[in-house]
Amino acid sequence: KQEVTQIPAALSVPEGENLVLNCSFTDSAIYNLQWFRQDPGKGLTSLLLIQSSQREQTSGRLNASLDKSSGRSTLYIAASQPGDSATYLCAVPNNAGNMLTFGGGTRLMVKP
Amino acid sequence: DTAVSQTPKYLVTQMGNDKSIKCEQNLGHDTMYWYKQDSKKFLKIMFSYNNKELIINETVPNRFSPKSPDKAHLNLHINSLELGDSAVYFCASSLLGLAGATIEQYFGPGTRLTVT
Numbered sequence: 001k002q003e004v005t006q007i008p009a010a011l012s013v014p015e016g017e018n019l020v021l022n023c024s025f026t027d028s029a030i031y032n033l034q035w036f037r038q039d040p041g042k043g044l045t046s047l048l049l050i051q052s053s054q055r056e057q058t059s060g061r062l063n064a065s066l067d068k069s070s071g072r073s074t075l076y077i078a079a080s081q082p083g084d085s086a087t088y089l090c091a092v093p094n095n096a097g098n099m100l101t102f103g104g105g106t107r108l109m110v111k112p
Numbered sequence: 113d114t115a116v117s118q119t120p121k122y123l124v125t126q127m128g129n130d131k132s133i134k135c136e137q138n139l140g141h142d143t144m145y146w147y148k149q150d151s152k153k154f155l156k157i158m159f160s161y162n163n164k165e166l167i168i169n170e171t172v173p174n175r176f177s178p179k180s181p182d183k184a185h186l187n188l189h190i191n192s193l194e195l196g197d198s199a200v201y202f203c204a205s206s207l208l209g210l211a212g213a214t215i216e217q218y219f220g221p222g223t224r225l226t227v228t
Contacts, residue, residue: 045219
């Protein structure tokens with residue numbers, strides 16, 4: 001059974017820092033990996049979807065990398081801003097692609 | 113413009129009551145999902161429907177009964193509510209491609225259910 005873990009569970013940084021969020025999964029036979037952002041009391045916003053054939057995916061200040069063989073993905077946030085404060089979740093689909101298994105999330109606080 | 117919408121946004125009710133949460137998507141997707149996010153913020157799949165047919169039921173109590181009247185709607189009815197049902201319930205949708213295809217899921221804003 002797929003298990004997804006995110007480290008750290010919480011992170012507090014001053015504005016302007018570059019930071020890395022980690023996601024690991026136990027079954028490396030995945031087709032893609034999705035990173036989401038969740039603001040307090042809100043739904044999930046998809047940030048990046050990285051295919052298993054890709055090693056990286058970029059959107060603005062966000063860069064996601066995927067290393068299937070080691071069961072790891074990282075989300076790199078450049079020049080962090082207070083508006084980046086949220087919980088970041090990674091998720092992988094099952095083999096049939098019809099459900100996602102989520103990590104526990106990393107709660108990020110960027111201080112001005 | 114809303115892609116995946118849920119109603120109500122908040123629901124406060126007493127133990128033993130029956131309640132429903134509605135979900136609609138206007139993305140033309142063929143697959144819809146219900147997820148539960150507990151107090152520790154863990155998100156877990158509950159149900160998945162493809163073209164109105166149930167394809168996943170992840171050991172959810174029989175008190176939970178999803179209903180999909182058409183591809184754009186997936187409602188969740190809960191009977192005999194218990195304290196432990198308090199959580200945020202998220203609806204999502206996607207296209208279900210062949211294995212290996214891109215399956216990006218889009219989520220609704222969530223329904224915060226509080227059972228007292």
